[in-house]
Amino acid sequence: MNFENFILPHIWNLKPYSSARDEFKGKEGIFLDANENPLGSGVSENWNRYPDPLQLAIKDQLADIKSCSTNQIFLGNGSDEAIDLLMRMTCQSGVHNIILCPPTYGMYEVSASINHIEQRKVSLSKNYQLDVEGILQTVDQNTRLLFLCSPNNPTGNKLKRSDIYTLIESFKTGFVVIDEAYIDFSDEPSFILELAKYPQVIVMQTLSKAYGLASLRLGMAFAHPTLIQLLNKIKPPYNIGGATQEIVFKALNNPSFKNDSVRLILAERTRLVDSLQNIPDIIQIYPSDANFILVHFKRATELFNYLIESQLITRNRSSVALCEDSIRITIGLSEENDKLVQLIKQFYSA
Template sequence: MKRLNELVRQNILRLEPYGHERSSNGNKTGLVFLDANENPYNTPYNRYPEIRQTELKRAIAKMKKLPAECILLSNGADEAADIIYRCFAEPGRDNVVAIEPTCRMYERLAEINNVEYIKAALDENFQLSAGRVLAACNGNTKIIWLCSPNDPTGNELQREEIVKIINGFEGLVVVDEAYSDFSSATPLRHELYKYPNLIVLDTFSNSWGCAGLRLGTAFAFPEIIDILNKVRNPYNVNTLTQESVSKLLDRQYDVEKWVNILLAERERMVEAFRLLPSCKKVYPTETNFFLAQMTDAKKVYDHLKGNGILVKSMAGVPLCEDCLRITVGSKSENSELLAALRLLKTEEE
């Protein structure tokens, strides 16, 4: 890995962290707050959220078994990804490399930040080639984006190939583990201490059922987190989100139950899809969704939409032609989907 000050944008390197009078006072009580132009009424929501997010970070650190200084909290994982671009990729000069197909947000953020986005194709089994990814890099490549389990394909990327990329690349490797709680593989964040150029993303949107609260996380060496915190908006995670997630962290048993229910429903849905005449193939998945190749994906998509059921069309996505991405819902929602598909079979007959 190159030295961190060679990777970070020079204007960011010179940037001072956002200062605030309260940051230096820790959690002292009895203070009179006349520093931030807040309304003194409507406690506690009249006050800006705590900049350092100390208590929530400590709670998440305990759960994730990582030091709090290795954690960045963000307004959804998308914000964390955007901050990484803004810290390390110089607009109009640097580039990033990502697997294809993968989460579309990485490319969208590259476009927003005016950073060249280079694609390295997965094989026909949606698997990773470290050699192909590294060959796509050049002297201006700052970041490699990987998603495992991958979206929209659903599969785990081979860990050996990921490690080859991390060890063989001089820049930063970001591994998005947004769906890791549904996977049987050990999350890479548990090996964070081995790789100083690794950033692992995660989110509370999926297994934790908090998509509406918008809380994402990034895990990395403290030196990287310090750089990201320079650019992070000081009040990016609002008070209601911090309070709600803090309470939910005491309900890990419920979250595990939700995950187990969804895994059972995933198995039921995959088996049911394999029996549908309109389905050619269901790809292996380690997520709360699955990718299904249909005989006529557009026709199935339109039929489902006409019945008030929304799934994700993969039209135009390389290697996913004629595929639909199906999120595993509640038992009743899944049964409604299957009933609509069986209705399509009856109409065809």
């Protein structure tokens, strides 16, 4: 694949900013190079030194966990940073376009709007699967990015893998971005394992869900080394703070927490679905491969407001196309899920 054909020329030729920590990578010595405060930080731990701009220690861990190479990994301030950088790297406003498949993660559209990039939308089917023919008919020579979210947010289901393969093999004008934020809760293998075969694929994942690190805002993109080099070239110099890097390093050394979390959340998801199936005013509980479920309720907005009055917060998705009268429910602790079921029964029995 000739990447240069699909990268904006000024990005391809850009000379990146060189930070102090790019020029000297050692950890020992007297540091008088980066205009840092030599006195420390005024708190119990010192954060006065700039962090590793390429987060190499974390990438070494992730390479083992994800069965890839460190030069295939980009780390961003949430997956949102990778989404934004990919658009700025490939799309010129007024020239190029991207394809979205709603209902899906809303930041694809927001980021495209911020960058003033044309969005072409090909809705999922009624059972929340890809319209492969419709997508391929929408692609033109200026389509640079195709975003696929699997398992999908807000619907929770995984997309048919055969459909994803068809799109990867048929899409010739740019990159297929597969957002796997919820892959840890699915039985599907990651497309990270397919990167050698498909250099046009970019996979996104996160530590916000199964790893329980949402507050740290660390997202991951996995791709061909050439694309990773470009992302590193255009990102802010120190996009991942030192405190975040230190905490993430510790968390990745404790895989049992992530594994236990996934196991317990999946068990609770099954138990919650079983409990909700006994409520006659629920129209449909959609299949889920994520840590949440989407449920079609009678009088969904009224129920949503009733739950808020009891300080139980869910996500009303009723205004989203194909999700009318539906509420997205994150799987909580056992007692939280029991409280949810109790309140739903109270609402419909009133």
